Amino acid sequence: xxxxxxxxxxxxxxxxxxxxxxxxxxxxxxxxxxxxxxxxxxxxxxxxxxxxxxxxxxxxxxxxxxxxxxxxxxxxxxxxxxxxxxxxxxxxxxxxxxxxxxxxxxxxxxxxxxxxxxxxxxxxxxxxxxxxxxxxxxxxxxxxxxxxxxxxxxxxxxxxxxxxxxxxxxxxxxxxxxxxxxxxxxxxxxxxxxxxxxxxxxxxxxxxxxxxxxxxxxxxxxxxxxxx
Numbered sequence: 326x327x328x329x330x331x332x333x334x335x336x337x338x339x340x341x342x343x344x345x346x347x348x349x350x351x352x353x354x355x356x357x358x359x360x361x362x363x364x365x366x367x368x369x370x371x372x373x374x375x376x377x378x379x380x381x382x383x384x385x386x387x388x389x390x391x392x393x394x395x396x397x398x399x400x401x402x403x404x405x406x407x408x409x410x411x412x413x414x415x416x417x418x419x420x421x422x423x424x425x426x427x428x429x430x431x432x433x434x435x436x437x438x439x440x441x442x443x444x445x446x447x448x449x450x451x452x453x454x455x456x457x458x459x460x461x462x463x464x465x466x467x468x469x470x471x472x473x474x475x476x477x478x479x480x481x482x483x484x485x486x487x488x489x490x491x492x493x494x495x496x497x498x499x500x501x502x503x504x505x506x507x508x509x510x511x512x513x514x515x516x517x518x519x520x521x522x523x524x525x526x527x528x529x530x531x532x533x534x535x536x537x538x539x540x541x542x543x544x545x546x547x548x549x550x551x552x553x
Contacts, residue, residue, distance in 0.1 A: 330428050344432065409426065413512065427445070440531070459498060
């Protein structure tokens with residue numbers, strides 16, 4: 326049994342009401358909810374929010390909001406881990422126990438049910454404690470550099486500058502979309518970065534941080550391309 330948890334507080338500062346802002350005709354959170362429903366792998370799909378409007382929209386699109394988020398997890402300093410722990414504690418208090426959970430961010434309209442099913446299959450067969458979504462850096466990070474106090478270039482890995490790009494190890498970063506995790510391990514460590522961690526690789530078309538309105542426009546363009 327797997328529970329999906331979508332954390333969606335109401336107090337976004339950089340893009341007001343971001344989690345329910347219209348994205349190609351419907352609130353952006355609807356895409357995460359619908360992907361979770363269509364995957365067919367979750368026993369419950371719960372949205373954690375402090376906001377009544379978000380709660381109503383989430384329920385309209387098929388998610389559950391059995392309780393509102395506490396004040397301590399509704400401010401700018403609340404972490405994803407503390408929000409997930411709160412949901413799991415609430416479920417335990419009503420006698421519900423799960424082995425696995427999946428955190429899906431509400432601003433992940435580019436992933437779909439196939440991604441969720443494939444990621445879960447990888448998480449299960451490899452027996453990971455955590456499986457996160459990732460994407461490859463578009464340029465070899467071994468060739469990165471920084472600027473010193475005199476605004477001069479200093480290579481971070483000088484030896485790599487003369488190597489062929491195909492000979493350099495490909496590096497990835499967290500895509501910030503989904504996280505399958507073993508609940509027992511998570512409760513013990515209270516972090517998603519512990520134990521045996523695996524990664525589900527996404528293409529650049531399926532990954533977009535949405536922190537600014539320009540990010541939003543890029544995400545909409547990527548969505549349009551994916552639909553074609």
